[in-house]
Amino acid sequence: MTRIPRAWTRTAMSICTNCAAPISARPLTLESLRARLDELELLLKALNTERNLLLAESRAVTYPVLTLPNEITTQIFLHCVEDAKRPDGHSRPIPADSPLLLTRVCRSWRAIALNTPALWSQVAVRNGLSPEILNMWLQHATPLPMDLYILLNNPELSSPLVDLCLAHAKYWRNVSFCIPSIEYLRLKDAFDHPELDLPLLSEVKFSFTHASSADRWSDAILAIRRAPALKKVEVLTPPKTIPITVDWSQLTHLRHLTGVRIGTCLEILAQCLALEELVLETYCDEDLDKASIVSLYRDTPIILPHLRQFSCLLQNAQSPLLYLTLPALVDLTTRYNGVEATTTILSAFFRRSAPPLRRIQLSVDGFPVDALLQTLDVLPSSVETAEFSLGRNENSLSQLLGALAIESSTGWGFRAIPALRKLCLHLQMGPIEPSQYEALLALLRVRPRVVHVEAHHRLRVVGPDWGISKPPKAVVDAFREMGVSRGLRVKVRVLGMMSRHLKVWNFGA
CATH class of the missing domain: 3.80.20 (24 nucleotide stem-loop, u2 snrnp hairpin iv. U2 a'; Chain A)
Incomplete structure (x- = not known):
């Protein structure tokens, strides 16, 4: 019988048949793991304790904005919405603007914003707006009266948005439709529905655009019924017809x-x-x-x-x-x-x-001098504000200023518009020439009751050399002197294409 060496026996006895690890090393590993777990448990308890302390400290901190009554927070939100409105007076449903922006700050603000219908009562419905967002917006606006500005030019995308607006028709107050003419018949059918009531509608505007030259206008009449509060109507349609009845x-x-x-x-x-x-x-x-x-x-x-x-x-x-x-x-x-x-x-x-006329705006471009004088003569003596539109005739302005400066044959007052206090000139002929400024000064010297003058002239050609120059210094000094002596205010405004302001000068008081 072969004898196995003791060392071999000890070595063989120390081998685990399950994991092939030395039996002598196994107890040492388990003990180290238990010790490590104990250390981690102690560390976790310490971290939890520290977290609880920090949470308690953060809860003890007072955020003044969150302590305001909901009514005050609501008023602040309403001011935020007013500042974010477009020039057309309506809110834009985009996440970067109020009120959608207010719902993304915290849960408290979100709850206040979503439960304040006044924040959602005005909306501009434009191309690219998601029907889901519009539906959410209109639902939060109810039951307050709504102001809708519907401006769409894509027939393929306009239908679902118009349908959502029609679903809330009983809450309409002011509605402006600028939609493709292809939507006209659908709109007419909706207004003809016997269950459509418009109890809050006070103002409506219609403008129908043609998506293509193939679009044809319908002779059908859109009837607005059951709208007892309707007071204002504006229609912009193809000529020869008013395609609505109220x-x-x-x-x-x-x-x-x-x-x-x-x-x-x-x-x-x-x-x-x-x-x-x-x-x-x-x-x-x-x-x-x-x-x-x-x-x-x-x-x-x-x-x-x-x-x-x-x-x-x-x-x-x-x-x-x-x-x-x-x-x-x-x-x-x-x-x-x-x-x-x-x-x-x-x-x-x-x-x-x-009539007790106070203001008149009249186009006088191309008037012969005799016709101009006769037209000014028939204006009521009660007129205090006169606005004149002049075209490209360079002599029109001088003729007009000269006509206004003629005294009455009786020696009392002036022949035309004796009560004139504000004179506004809309010019299409380009910048005012120095001689024309002199004619204006001559008029102001003999008519001391005129205390407000505005001259708006439009440049047809916009380029590197616009020819815009400030009125001569002598004219400016005369305006300022009249401003001191009688409170005269003079504004000269130069407009470019698309009514863009290029220059504005204010003189006098």
Whole structure:
């Protein structure tokens, strides 16, 4: 029998058949692991204790903004939304602006923002807006009245957004539609729905754009019913028609900014006896069935007793001024495409209406001197603010200033606009020449009641050499002297393309 050496036996006995580790080393490893675990447990307890202390300290810290009453925080949020609004007066649904930004600060602010409908009551619906975000926005706005500015030009993306807006129609207050004309019939069908009530709607604007030249306008009439609070309507559509109908008798403001037949216009105005502001563009009506209507209102003009502001075209025989009597008118803006009958139309209108006119804006470009004097002569003596639009005729400004400086033949006051206090000039002929500044100074010297002058001239060509120069020093010094002596204020503003301000100078008081 072979004898195994003792060393071999001890070595063999120390081998574990499960893990092949020496048995003598195994107890030592387990003990070290237990000790290490004990150390880690002690460290974990220490870290937990330190964490609890830090949490207690952080809870003890007072954040003043979080201690404010919810009502005050809400008012602060409302101011944030006002500052973030676009120039059109509506909030943009983008995460970088309020109120969406306020929901991302903390849970407390998020809860306050989402439970404040006034933060969500105004929204601009534009291309690229997600229907999910719009739906969330409108849901948080209820039940407050909503102001919607719907500006869409992509027919493929506009339908779901318009549908979401229509689903909240009973909460509309002010709504502006600028949408593709292809959406018109869908909009008409929605307004024709018997369950559509608009109890809060007070102002609505319609503007339909053509996505392509193939789009055709529908003759269907969009009827706005069950809108007892509706007061203001603005329509921008293709000419020859007003494609909507409302309860005209309840309107106080009506604006139609494209050409409409004078006969159609008069039929509507005869129902608008509560109007306070009216903006119209009309054109010649050649329909035989409208000719009798035009003749009727020429013999018996429509009386609008509450109308205070009116803007229209002086289009010779088709001017609305021929058919209206406006005894409360204080603000008149007129434009023209011919000067033959301007004086006759204005004279007859002022004689018939005898309005307490305070402001008039009149285009006088291309007027012969005699026609200009006759037109200024018929303006009511109550006018205090006069705005004149002049085109590219370089002599128009000098003629106008000279006409305003002519004294009355009786020796009392001036021949035209004796109560003039504010003079505004809209020029299309480029910068004012030094000689024209001298004519303006001559007018101001003889008419001390004029204390406010504005001259806005537009440059048609914008480039490196705009030809913009400050008025001569002698003119500036004269303006400043009048500013000290009688409080005269003078503003000269130079506009470029797209009404961009290039230069603005203020002189006097």
